[in-house]
Amino acid sequence: VTHHNLSLVSLCLCYVAGCAGRDVDLDHRAPASSAPMGSDQAVVFAEEGLAGVWVDDRRLYWLTRFGTFQSCVKTDCEQTRLSYAKGNHEQAVAIAIANGHVYWTLDLLSVFSCAAEGCETEPAMVVKDPGLRAQIYAHQDHVYWSSDVDFYRCPASGCAATPEIAVSDAIPYLPVFDDARVYWHSGAAIMSAPADGSGLPELVFEWDPSLKWGIGDLSVAGGFLYWRSDRHAFRCAIASCNTSAPTLLVTWDLPVYNLTIDASAIYWRGGVTDNRPADTIYTCPLERCEQPTALTPPRLATPVGVKESSTFAIDATEVYWLDLGDDQWLSRRAKTIRKTAK
Amino acid sequence: LAVLATDGAVFDDGQVYFRDQGAFYSLSVLQPGPRQPLTRVVNATLVLAVRDAYLYWLTSNTETSIRRARRDGSSVAETISDDVRFSSFHDFGVATDATSIYWTNNVLAGSIHRCPLVGCSGASEVVVALLRTPQSLLIDGSELYYQHEAKPDEYSLSRCSLPACAQSSPLVEQLTAPGAFALDAQYLYVATSEQAVSPYNEEQEIVARIRRLPKTNQELP
Numbered sequence: 001v002t003h004h005n006l007s008l009v010s011l012c013l014c015y016v017a018g019c020a021g022r023d024v025d026l027d028h029r030a031p032a033s034s035a036p037m038g039s040d041q042a043v044v045f046a047e048e049g050l051a052g053v054w055v056d057d058r059r060l061y062w063l064t065r066f067g068t069f070q071s072c073v074k075t076d077c078e079q080t081r082l083s084y085a086k087g088n089h090e091q092a093v094a095i096a097i098a099n100g101h102v103y104w105t106l107d108l109l110s111v112f113s114c115a116a117e118g119c120e121t122e123p124a125m126v127v128k129d130p131g132l133r134a135q136i137y138a139h140q141d142h143v144y145w146s147s148d149v150d151f152y153r154c155p156a157s158g159c160a161a162t163p164e165i166a167v168s169d170a171i172p173y174l175p176v177f178d179d180a181r182v183y184w185h186s187g188a189a190i191m192s193a194p195a196d197g198s199g200l201p202e203l204v205f206e207w208d209p210s211l212k213w214g215i216g217d218l219s220v221a222g223g224f225l226y227w228r229s230d231r232h233a234f235r236c237a238i239a240s241c242n243t244s245a246p247t248l249l250v251t252w253d254l255p256v257y258n259l260t261i262d263a264s265a266i267y268w269r270g271g272v273t274d275n276r277p278a279d280t281i282y283t284c285p286l287e288r289c290e291q292p293t294a295l296t297p298p299r300l301a302t303p304v305g306v307k308e309s310s311t312f313a314i315d316a317t318e319v320y321w322l323d324l325g326d327d328q329w330l331s332r333r334a335k336t337i338r339k340t341a342k
Numbered sequence: 343l344a345v346l347a348t349d350g351a352v353f354d355d356g357q358v359y360f361r362d363q364g365a366f367y368s369l370s371v372l373q374p375g376p377r378q379p380l381t382r383v384v385n386a387t388l389v390l391a392v393r394d395a396y397l398y399w400l401t402s403n404t405e406t407s408i409r410r411a412r413r414d415g416s417s418v419a420e421t422i423s424d425d426v427r428f429s430s431f432h433d434f435g436v437a438t439d440a441t442s443i444y445w446t447n448n449v450l451a452g453s454i455h456r457c458p459l460v461g462c463s464g465a466s467e468v469v470v471a472l473l474r475t476p477q478s479l480l481i482d483g484s485e486l487y488y489q490h491e492a493k494p495d496e497y498s499l500s501r502c503s504l505p506a507c508a509q510s511s512p513l514v515e516q517l518t519a520p521g522a523f524a525l526d527a528q529y530l531y532v533a534t535s536e537q538a539v540s541p542y543n544e545e546q547e548i549v550a551r552i553r554r555l556p557k558t559n560q561e562l563p
Contacts, residue, residue, distance in 0.1 A: 128494035129450050130431035148429040148449045149406075161492065162451040162474045 041296065041340045043323075044077055050301070050322050050334040054097050055313040059116055060320060061102065062337060067091045069104050071116065074315075084114050084123065095310070098138035101156040111136055111143055113156045127152075127159045139177040139195055146171040151182075153197070166197045176220045183225060187214035190225060190241065205241035217259040217268075226266065228256040233266060233289075250289045252282070261286070262314055265342065269312060272298040278324050281312050283342065295342070299324045301334040318342055354392040359413070361389050366397055368413070381415040390436040391443065393459060398436065398443060402428050408436075408445065408457070422461040427452065433520050435479040437486070439504070444469060444486065446476040454479070454488055454507075469507045477520035482557070487513075487530070489520050499523050499532060518550045529554040 044060060052063040061071040067087020073080040085104050087093070096103040103113045109130055112123040131148035138144070142153045144166055151170050152163035170191070172184030182195045188209050193201040204225065207215050213230035220226070226235045226249070233250035249266060250256060257279070258269040267283045272294075279300040282292040301311045301322040311334075312321040319342055322334035351360040357368045359380070366380040366389065380397065388400040390408065397413040400406070407424040411417050427447035428434060435446040444456040454470040470476070470488065478489040484504045492498045497520050498512035514532045517523065522533035535550045 127450075131429050131450060148431070149427050150449065150451060152451065162472055165451050 041323075041338045043336050044074075044320065044339050045072070045337040046335055048333070048335055050337060051093075052095060052310045053313050053320050053322055053337050054095065054310055055315045055320050056097060056116070057315065060337070061095070061097055061116075063093055063095055063104075065090050065333070067093045067106075069093065069095060069102070071102070082118050084119060085112065092134070094134060094136045096136045096138035096143055099140050101138065101141065101143075103136055103138055103143045103156070105132065105136060108132060108134055111145065111154075113143065113158075124156070124158050126154050126156070127163060129163075133171065133173075135174070137175055137177075139182070142195075144175070144182070144195075146173065151175070153195075164197055166195060167193045167201055168197075170201060174218065176218050178220050183218055183220055185215040185218050185227065190215060190218065190227070192238075203242065204238065205236060205246070217257065219259055219261040221261045222263070226259060226261050228259040228268065231255055233259055233268065249286070250284060250292070252292065258310075258312070260312075260314060262316075262342075267295075267312075267314060267319065269300060269302075278302065279311075281319055281321060283319075295319055295340055296321055296323075296338070299326070314342060350388055352389050352392055357392075359389055359392055359397060361399070366399070366413075379415075380413050381411045381417075381419070383409075383411070383419065388434060390434075390445075391438050393438045393443070396459070398422065398438075400426065400428065400434060402426075402430070408443065410459075410461075420461055422459075423455070423457045423466045425455070425466050429475075432475055433477040435477050435488070435521075437479040437481040439481050444479055444481065446479060446488070448475055448477050450475055452476045452490070454486075469504075470502070470509055478523070480523070480525055482525050485557075487523065487525070489517060489523065495538065497522070514555075518548055522550075525557070528557060530557055531555075 049065040050062055051065045054061040059071045060074050063069050069085040070081060070083045084102055092108060094105040100116050101113055102116050103111055105111055110128045111126040113126050114123045126143055129147055133146040136143055136145045141156050144153045150165050151167040151172050153166040154163045175182045175184035177195055180195060181192050183190060183192045188207045189203060190205040191201045192204045193199060215227045215229055217228045223238055224235045225238055231252050232248060233256055234246040235249055236246040254271045256268045256270055260267040264286055265283050266286055267281055269279045270282055271279050278298050279302055280298045281295045281300060283295055284292045301324050312319060318339045320337055320339045323336045323338045324334050351358050356370060356372050358371055359368050365382045367377040368380055369377045387402045390398040390400055395412050396410045398410045400408055406426045406428045408422040408426055409419045410422055411419045427449045429449045432448040434448050437444045442456045442458055447453045452473050452475050453468060454476055455466040456469050457466045473490040476488055476490040480487040485501055486504050486507055487501050489497055489499050497517035499514040499517055500510060500512050502508055516534050518533045518535045524531045531554045533550045533552050535548050537548055
């Protein structure tokens with residue numbers, strides 16, 4: 001990206017996003033940072049064909065390309081490993097984790113659940129739905145999924161005869177949740193609705209439809225919505241998203257993927273150059289992103305559909321990622337989960 | 343009969359009606375001959391019903407709706423209802439009586455709705471609310487027979503009196519397939535099985551019984 005091109009992008013974005021008076025100067029490229037490569041990047045777990053990693057306060061979870069879904073206690077992974085599902089052939093499996101429950105799909109048709117601390121006997125079959133659209137999502141004690149025409153939810157213990165309709169006539173892709181509401185985007189707009197189905201969807205924010213790049217990777221935290229659009233990241237206060245322009249948080253040299261937020265920082269997956277097959281994880285303070293920091297070497301696995309759905313995860317202090325190693329670039333198959341301090 | 347693309351066919355008064363690519367056709371069942379072209383249609387998915395002079399069909403491309411046109415092609419297509427909730431993973435059921443067209447919203451949190459034969463002016467009317475994947479319907483006089491799932495791949499048959507259609511307990515459980523029931527003047531016929539049935543398990547051999555139940559006293563013999 002040349003400085004000239006970036007300036008044009010900046011002008012366009014300022015037009016729609018109202019940059020005047022903000023503290024981000026788009027005419028200055030955010031300088032590439034040197035990553036703390038020398039810092040600790042410990043191997044947490046190693047296995048062939050790793051396809052996804054997740055983390056919560058207590059446990060680290062992973063999925064293999066063969067459908068094996070396991071976890072361990074972060075402080076003693078070697079001795080505390082347990083299995084929820086054991087796969088035996090290469091397959092796509094969707095995973096969701098929340099509030100002490102884990103969920104996974106079988107044949108992208110049925111959803112199963114267990115307590116995160118381990119299945120008591122057999123996994124609970126939550127639902128069988130041929131209309132299930134590839135991904136599942138978890139919030140509090142429910143699992144959610146988009147079906148033929150509606151967005152459904154069921155408790156972790158399993159559906160009644162019919163699932164609850166969380167949002168009627170909507171098929172959210174990668175929705176996010178705050179305490180009571182679910183948010184999703186349609187590329188050109190952000191919608192929200194009560195997560196329990198008690199109200200109708202509302203328009204939260206409308207993106208300029210003339211822009212080439214739509215909204216992607218929605219996040220919600222602290223009363224703000226965050227999203228990416230090509231090489232940029234934005235946010236707006238939920239209460240005023242539709243009445244004031246969003247704030248531009250990040251402008252980066254390469255596309256921003258898998259935008260993730262915690263209380264003080266923003267994280268994303270991105271390339272190092274245009275033609276490198278592996279990515280790194282960048283981070284910036286939420287309030288002012290002048291110099292993104294690369295947290296990992298450029299060996300982060302890149303997702304391929306549902307099979308590799310989550311290639312990094314963050315908890316309160318650390319970031320965990322699927323590491324390709326030095327010899328896995330061609331196969332793109334991660335063999336280790338590493339961690340480093342945020 | 344060689345047909346390039348059809349999704350179901352309906353029979354009425356000695357004729358079979360079907361879709362072949364972008365048009366509907368009819369063919370005499372009793373006197374085979376060349377098929378007769380009827381109305382041309384755009385985005386038709388499924389032939390649903392023939393009632394009086396009209397042919398009813400489902401479209402489900404960008405929008406899902408039930409539409410109709412005169413079967414002789416002398417009218418343009420009219421929308422009967424556009425609040426149809428359709429899953430391509432299940433059978434879609436339709437039945438008509440003298441005044442209305444009834445259909446199964448065949449999704450997981452499904453229902454049965456109806457509109458007047460000439461179409462709804464607003465939202466369609468709920469006949470049975472919240473059923474798991476209803477797929478098949480039959481109307482017999484003022485009785486509506488409808489199939490739905492009790493659990494995954496466990497098909498039940500219920501009945502209600504129109505027009506109110508108070509929901510009741512299933513009449514028959516463990517049908518072998520969503521459409522495994524039929525009616526004549528005296529009896530309801532059902533195919534049932536003690537085994538678990540699943541459309542995803544094609545290798546399983548299902549042992550089924552066909553039973554008949556008097557319509558006036560419908561308890562399994």
